[in-house]
Structures are given as structure tokens and as C-alpha cells.
Amino acid sequence: MAEHESHQSNDSPLLETVSLFQGLAPAERQEVYQAAHHRAVEKGELFFVQGEEAHTLYVLTQGRVRLNQLSPEGEQVLLRVIVPGQLFGGVAVLSGTAYPAAAEAVVPSEALGWDGETMARLMERYPAIARNALRLLAERIQELQERYRELATERVERRVASAVLRLARQTGRKVEGGILIDFPLSREDLAAMTGTTLYTVSRILKRWEKEGLVEAGRQRLLIRSPHGLVALAEDLPPALEAPS
Amino acid sequence: MAEHESHQSNDSPLLETVSLFQGLAPAERQEVYQAAHHRAVEKGELFFVQGEEAHTLYVLTQGRVRLNQLSPEGEQVLLRVIVPGQLFGGVAVLSGTAYPAAAEAVVPSEALGWDGETMARLMERYPAIARNALRLLAERIQELQERYRELATERVERRVASAVLRLARQTGRKVEGGILIDFPLSREDLAAMTGTTLYTVSRILKRWEKEGLVEAGRQRLLIRSPHGLVALAEDLPPALEAPS
DNA sequence: CGCTATTTTGAGATGGCTCAAGCTATGTGG
DNA sequence: CCACATAGCTTGAGCCATCTCAAAATAGCG
Structure with missing residues (x-):
């Protein structure tokens, strides 16, 4: 039928x-x-x-x-x-x-x-x-x-952090090692979401990668430390490793 | 009752x-x-x-x-x-x-x-x-x-032009000489609408005033040339005075 | 295996921000 | 009615976050 x-x-x-x-x-x-x-x-x-x-x-x-x-x-x-x-x-x-x-x-x-x-x-x-x-x-x-x-009102890095977190919440998949954005997402896409350029996004992601916040590949983004990103998005003091 | x-x-x-x-x-x-x-x-x-x-x-x-x-x-x-x-x-x-x-x-x-x-x-x-x-x-x-x-995607000047035009459409009053924004509107207000600073808005309005596009006073804005602003907002070629 | 899309990286330019200072209407209290 | 206080505005100078443009590296895909 x-x-x-x-x-x-x-x-x-x-x-x-x-x-x-x-x-x-x-x-x-x-x-x-x-x-x-x-x-x-x-x-x-x-x-x-x-x-x-x-x-x-x-x-x-x-x-x-x-x-x-x-x-x-x-x-x-x-x-x-x-x-x-x-x-x-x-x-x-x-x-x-x-x-x-x-x-x-x-x-x-x-x-x-x-x-x-x-x-x-x-x-x-x-x-x-x-x-x-x-x-x-x-x-x-x-x-x-x-x-x-x-x-x-906010600078690019913070906007990108917010966008990534929003995506993670919406369409993130928990995998070992973090949260994976579950569809192909390019630097250019992120730029188009946050009102910046793909170059700036690329540099930001590299920096985050060095700091261990994310793992960024070709159209792929794994968030290793959601907390770290939240701290960025909300401008908390950059989370000390070992509070005395 | x-x-x-x-x-x-x-x-x-x-x-x-x-x-x-x-x-x-x-x-x-x-x-x-x-x-x-x-x-x-x-x-x-x-x-x-x-x-x-x-x-x-x-x-x-x-x-x-x-x-x-x-x-x-x-x-x-x-x-x-x-x-x-x-x-x-x-x-x-x-x-x-x-x-x-x-x-x-x-x-x-x-x-x-x-x-x-x-x-x-x-x-x-x-x-x-x-x-x-x-x-x-x-x-x-x-x-x-x-x-x-x-x-x-757009630069400040164009955003301010769009904001002013929107206000004019919404709450503009036709007076002789142009369209008056019909409530007290400060530079700071315009800045808060367009994501910029009051300083930049002030400079932009001064420039427009020199070009005869507006007449800007204390919390007061008279649009002399809506066309000119539209041209700015849409990035048309800056309207020649006398097309040959 | 070569092609193409994506990403990285560098170097330089700049729009707009920040901060500081002075100016000027407007309204208010003496 | 004047003088002063205040909120709003202007202007300058320096700076810096971000954009632009160029080029090379990389990664998938057919």
C-alpha cells in the first residue's frame, strides 16, 4: 500500500x-x-x-x-x-x-x-x-x-569557541577522547558561522590543538576538553592545571 | 465602571x-x-x-x-x-x-x-x-x-547606514529638509545597535554631515538624503552628482 | 598516482578600537 | 537669569586584532 x-x-x-x-x-x-x-x-x-x-x-x-x-x-x-x-x-x-x-x-x-x-x-x-x-x-x-x-560584542576566538560548543551540544557524538562533531565541518564553515575568515579559524584551531583543547583534522573536529572551551567562551581565568 | x-x-x-x-x-x-x-x-x-x-x-x-x-x-x-x-x-x-x-x-x-x-x-x-x-x-x-x-559580513559604516534607515522606516517623521528620527537617539545607542563604539559612530556621522547626507545633533538625527544612505548601505557607486 | 579541495603559514596592511582630553548643549539650582 | 554641573559629543594619537593576499603543504578521492 x-x-x-x-x-x-x-x-x-x-x-x-x-x-x-x-x-x-x-x-x-x-x-x-x-x-x-x-x-x-x-x-x-x-x-x-x-x-x-x-x-x-x-x-x-x-x-x-x-x-x-x-x-x-x-x-x-x-x-x-x-x-x-x-x-x-x-x-x-x-x-x-x-x-x-x-x-x-x-x-x-x-x-x-x-x-x-x-x-x-x-x-x-x-x-x-x-x-x-x-x-x-x-x-x-x-x-x-x-x-x-x-x-x-565578542572577539573572534570566543565566538568560534561558542559556535563549536553549540555544534557539540547539537550534533556532538561522544567518542573516546572527547566529543566529535558528527558531520564534515571545514574551517570555512566555522568562519561562515562566526563572521570571520577561514585563515583566522585555522590559526585558532591550531592554537587550541597545541593547548590540547581539540584535535582538528580535515573537515573533522574532536573536542578533547569541552571545559577548556567553555572557559574560553565565557572568559573564565584559563583553568589552572593543579590548584594548590 | x-x-x-x-x-x-x-x-x-x-x-x-x-x-x-x-x-x-x-x-x-x-x-x-x-x-x-x-x-x-x-x-x-x-x-x-x-x-x-x-x-x-x-x-x-x-x-x-x-x-x-x-x-x-x-x-x-x-x-x-x-x-x-x-x-x-x-x-x-x-x-x-x-x-x-x-x-x-x-x-x-x-x-x-x-x-x-x-x-x-x-x-x-x-x-x-x-x-x-x-x-x-x-x-x-x-x-x-x-x-x-x-x-x-559588513563593515561598520554600512551597518550604521542600515540601522539608520531601519529606524527611519520605523519611526521616521517627515519634516521639511528630510526625515527625522522621532525620539532621542545618541551616538552610543547607534553604536549599541551596530556593534561598534560611540567614537566610530561619531566620526561616521561627522563625515556624513560633511557630505550632506544627514544633520546630526545632540540625540537627534535628521536624514537629508535617504538615497545617499541607501547607496551606502548597498554599496552602490556613490551616486554621481551630474551624470554626463 | 595525480588532481583538487582543504588547510597551514607567513608577511604586510588596516579598519576600527582604546584611551585621553577637550568641547558644548541643556537643564538645574541658587 | 546666571553659573555651574552634567550628559553627550568630538577629536587626536597609537595600537592591535583581524583581514588580505600569496604560496606552499597535505590529504583524500577518483
Whole structure:
């Protein structure tokens, strides 16, 4: 029957953990799931491009997606990295405008999509979805405001430290020796997240490596000492090795 | 009876223009209005402080309010300026967290306030309010993202130009000779909006004044040539005087 | 095994910050 | 109504964090 070739179920076990659908009964989630269409994109491909009229709101189910915003002059900013369970494209759909950024899969990725009208209908029927959406957007605003302040008032090294920690929290995988950022992340990506250049990021990572804070490879970042980075991000006195 | 000493009505003519309540019938707006309480604060006073648990969502009816975010290190960022009709404090109430910024009246100001539960109840009853709120938040996110990119990729002068233009659009008053920013705005305020220092802003304004773009006084800014500023903000070739 | 993307490193330039000092409106109390 | 206090603004000089540009090293990938 109408069955997607999904990974491990024809049910909506995945949606259980999606905060947009929190508070729905299983049967309701099932209905929401039925209304979705499934989309898979290759590494490097886009779910949507910046400027395209927004039609679909996605929830990522597999992979990692970057939201890039391009300035009129062609400079890129990496607004955020989406991990499974998170919403993307929603802002544009809800405000009825064009996508303000492009969504690029950094690894092979899959998502569920609902077009604007469908989602409006679902929200109508299940106000909990609208409430959740409000809460999610409000949280996004708070985070954005904080990052805005960070960018406005803090030096590069600290911004990079914050960005790395944020990534670690979002998409870090515990491995022996530390926390590994779980997708290919280049110096240039980090630069685009923090408003600096890839050269400066490279130098900073080298320095951190010397200090034993991280282990940085080609598109790879292992955080050996989250504490050390937190200290940097918050400008604590650089943690003495052996307090007397 | 229970009548506020409001400026010119016991009705809700004001709410008509508030986008949060767009789409409500007059009677419904009336009910919304009944549920509000009225609050006036003096110049320099705060509607709420940063970190305070969020209880009330406001719509400004009179005056101008600044939303300031303070960094842990004590540096200030001016996130936005609220003009009558706009919502503030809503993000914190909707996400159920503490206010992420302080709201300071830059001139004597008045607002209508609803506490979180009341607003939740109203949204329940009138889904249009929830829809409007979603749209408003989505628009805020878009604006913030854009400003984030601006801060990340553009030089100070251009950022200041953009900030001034934004203010002019929001709260500019046409007067003879140009557009006047309609509330006291210091060099330091502009610096806090654009992530720079008051010294740099001062120099930039002086330069613009020499070029005839603006007229800058003590906490006063008159834009003589919006076009010139737009050119700066967008890095067009600096508008030739007389194209041959 | 060679090609290409990524990263490192150096050297030099500079935009904007910092600090210090003086200036000037504005409002206030005598 | 004046003189003074104050908050806001200007200006200079020096510095430095970060950017730029150039070039070489490295690592994957096909």
C-alpha cells in the first residue's frame, strides 16, 4: 500500500520526538505523518534555494542540513545546522515569504515535508501544533538574539569557541577522547558561522590543538576538553592545571 | 465602571491597527481589550528587566521602547526599538522563559499588557491571534537573520547606514529638509545597535554631515538624503552628482 | 598516482578600537 | 537669569586584532 521505504517503520515513531508534534496522541501523530511527503536528497544537494517561494515546511529525519544565507554581495553566512527532529523552512512558510536561506544537505539526508496549506490545516485541527510552533519560533528568536549580541560584542576566538560548543551540544557524538562533531565541518564553515575568515579559524584551531583543547583534522573536529572551551567562551581565568 | 484613563477612547480603535489582532471582529477585539491592563511608564523607566521571569506580553500604545540585551560582561546591545502597535515581551512569554532583554521607555510610554495565561486563553478562543503571532515571530526571525548576516559580513559604516534607515522606516517623521528620527537617539545607542563604539559612530556621522547626507545633533538625527544612505548601505557607486 | 579541495603559514596592511582630553548643549539650582 | 554641573559629543594619537593576499603543504578521492 501507500508505504514509504522508510528506515524502520510505517508508523510515526520518529514524530514522537519531534517537538513540533509534542502533545499529540499517537493516532493524531499518525494522521500528521500521513499528510507528509518524504524526500531524500544527496550530499551537497539542496532542499530549497534562497529566494524560492516557500511552499514546504520540513522536519529532518536523517542526516544534517545547513542553512546558508547569501548576502547580495555574495558572502555566505551559515545560520544554523539542522539535526534530525528539527524543523526547517518553517519560518518562511509561516510568514508567507520566500525562503530567506538555502538548505543544503551536508550528508545524505531525508526529511518529511508538509506544504503550507496542509500544515495550516493541521494546526487548525490540532492547536497544540500551533502552540509548539510558537514556542519553537520564540526559542529561535532568543537564540538568534543571543548570537547577535555575541557577534556584536565578542572577539573572534570566543565566538568560534561558542559556535563549536553549540555544534557539540547539537550534533556532538561522544567518542573516546572527547566529543566529535558528527558531520564534515571545514574551517570555512566555522568562519561562515562566526563572521570571520577561514585563515583566522585555522590559526585558532591550531592554537587550541597545541593547548590540547581539540584535535582538528580535515573537515573533522574532536573536542578533547569541552571545559577548556567553555572557559574560553565565557572568559573564565584559563583553568589552572593543579590548584594548590 | 472599570474604565482606564486612556487617551481617547474606551473602545479598541487602537487595536484595529495592531497586527497581532488582525482578523478579529470588532466585538472580539473589544473582548481582547477588556482583558488587558494598562500601564504607563516614565522616560527611562523599565517595563521589565532582563532575566525577570516573563509574565506579561505588551503592545505599545504610546511612546518608544528600547529592548536592550546585556552581555554577561556588561556590554549592551540594542536589539530593537518598539513603536506603537508593536508587540514586545511576547517571545519570552510564549517560550515560557525569562525576558531575554530589558524594555526601557526612551520617552514617556504606555502599553497594554496581557499575562501569559490570559493570552493563551485568548489564542485558544481566537486562533487568528495565534496565527498572527506565528507570522509576527517568523518575520522577526527573518529580520534577525538578515541583521546577523549584516553584522557578520559588513563593515561598520554600512551597518550604521542600515540601522539608520531601519529606524527611519520605523519611526521616521517627515519634516521639511528630510526625515527625522522621532525620539532621542545618541551616538552610543547607534553604536549599541551596530556593534561598534560611540567614537566610530561619531566620526561616521561627522563625515556624513560633511557630505550632506544627514544633520546630526545632540540625540537627534535628521536624514537629508535617504538615497545617499541607501547607496551606502548597498554599496552602490556613490551616486554621481551630474551624470554626463 | 595525480588532481583538487582543504588547510597551514607567513608577511604586510588596516579598519576600527582604546584611551585621553577637550568641547558644548541643556537643564538645574541658587 | 546666571553659573555651574552634567550628559553627550568630538577629536587626536597609537595600537592591535583581524583581514588580505600569496604560496606552499597535505590529504583524500577518483
